[in-house]
Amino acid sequence: MPSVLLSGDSALLKQLNRAAILRLVRRAPGIARAELSRRTGLTKATVSTLVQELELEGWLRAGTPQHAGSGRPATPLYLDDTRLVLVGAELGADYRNAVALDLTGRILSQRYARTDHAGPEAALAALATDLEAVLAEERVRTRRVVGLGVAVPGPVHAGSGRMPVAPNLGWTDVPVRDLMDARLHSPTLEGTLLHVENEANAGALTESIFGIHPLDGPLVYLSLGVGVGGGIVMGDRVFHGYGGYAGEIGHLTLLPDGPGCRCGTRGCAEALIGQRAISAAAGSPDLSVDDLLSRLRAGDPATHAAVQRAGEYLGILISNLIHTFNPQMVVLGGPLAELGDALLEPACQEARRRGLHRLVEQAQIRRCRYGRDAGAIGAAARALHAALSPAMPEPASWAEHMGEPV
Template sequence: MSSTTLRTLSGTNLEDVQEMNRSLVMRLVRKNQICSRAEIAEASGLKQSTITNIINEMINWGLIVETGMIEGKKGRRSIGIKLNSEYYKIIGIRLTRTSISVGMYDLDGTEYGLQKLTINPGEGSAIAFKKMKDLITEAISTNTVGKVYAIGMATPGPLFRNEGRIALMSNFPGWEKINIQEELTREYEIPVYLEHDAKAGGMAHWWFGDHQDHGVLIFVTAGQGVGAGIVVDGTVYRGSLGMAGEIGHMSIDYKGPKCECGHNGCLELYCSTSSLLRVLGNEYPSIQAVCQALEAGNSIVEEAVQKAAWFLGFGLVNVVNVYNPSQIVLGDEFAAVGDRLLHTVSEVIQQHVLPDVWNRLEIKLAPPEKDFMLVGAATIAIDNLLNQPSVHLWPKAE
């Protein structure tokens, strides 16, 4: 075999196996909240002695605490355990074309504070980034228990996730010149994780939403742009550069209008809230104004919303045929119009996919009370911390 055909293969060291087992145990404890060592052993498939060693190790680290006696199967009582989550804080950030949101979370996803600031593309990306850092600094200063271990950030795309920077933010130039990950890491000296907002939303919905424990989940961000977070059996699908899911730049008309990405007829030119507001004109400056007009029975607004929803559904037909998801969740600003969006998108997809595919597909709206992209920013950071707990989470904050 010539050297040009050789592949580099990597083995697994004992230390790697131990870290994988620690990660598995922490994830199971987080998912089950308060549970017993025996339950973790059964769920993980690991030997009871292995579980005992890992749990004792994490108790010594301060990552896990005992909660007292709990009742298990067949009435057997045992000592409960849970994550000592409140000592381990994460900053979650969501960047949009018009706002910056910064929240503080713990390993369980509990929120400890939230700030949201309006930004203006006319001010430029450098000023907006400075405002973001001010919010992060303020959030960290308010923490009174434990310490902040990481920052997670959800951004519009396209995003070069592996390079830590935005490739293009339509209608808000300048962000492509800032290496956000590098800048924030240098400023705060903790790990920083960037993710496309749709992928972050998909991960948050997989962790905290209503779904099966397996399958393919597509989280659609239909807002100022359009994106899709693809989650396969709990793992975000990112592609080689981290740009997978950029459905907003999928062309649905090769003779259509020119997009900032250089393509013609991109989906987001037809069904983003930005395009919807452009169609409706200055009388409707926000999606909230659109919703009020819908409630008042404005036929012109109803027609424009239905047309945009039809285009989104048409684009999602392609997504369904490519990824065969078990669930599609419609989120972000456009989801505020509610059942009108859900009904039209569902109708279009039903008409254009195979009956067997449709019958095995669930389409729903994301709950409006939660910003899944912001929670997802923190979730992405938590997920990375849990991958290597002995590297990132030991010793416990004082």
């Protein structure tokens, strides 16, 4: 075998082993080297070498050695939350959000603004300015940036960082990475690759990487807002599908003769449970989530009925997804998740009373604990995922088909 392949393979193997160690420390803070060796199957010497490297680079820190029995004291290992920083931002349909996080997912600095975007160039320029402000803060600028990601409300061609279409903004063919790169000047970003990801996929990564529950099976994330999208994580990777469009669950048909959808058909999930649909059913077009919340608090019967009905359709959608993916977890995120129990209780009840009992019982349905920050944190999680996971080529079909009309 040519030596170049051998060195490539050994570098890949090392990256895989480092990622495995970091994943185990994240799942079991305080784990010791001997246990890492047992769980990874690596020799103790290899584990020690890799842990030493990861400590030097700022990924891991050692705690106080613990005596257990008569053997040598074991040193607990933790993710180091003091030296590295992850940076993520989301361009939402009517807001922008930029965050800096430590390795455990804790927000160190943030800029959030509700806004009507003038156009892609101006919107991304404003997002870049927010990111620069986040990076300039004292507790961030003293750290090394290990990842930078941006989440957007449309499908993304990962190779070029281009968004072929943003349906709810009416934009087409936006070179997100190029536009952001041209606007980001902070020296701390020198040499950092910007990762662009669809916001629902980013939300799914937020839960799989920073969620408090270890994940052993598929995770389905629902992004509920003006658009309705889905992100599916299987085996530690986002499922992108043949053309890169997997997860467009907003256009699953829930009611064949239902209301018209912007995709041209009728009765899609988005036309029944999207923000505009709920707003119209509540009797007033273009209500914000805050408007809907205040109407709910004021006991407005039309809004209660609209949210209840949307919740029931959401339950049907969740039931369909549970039967398709047999997920360990279904996470509900996006702005509409802020409506809380008024939306989520009817959804859970409807999902639980449909289909195969065992399948439905296996899936935990929970609200995303990151609220409106899920997309921005997820963008940072996407960058962390890329930093830790060996590069895998995307399917050729994805690059070929990306940008075709959907």
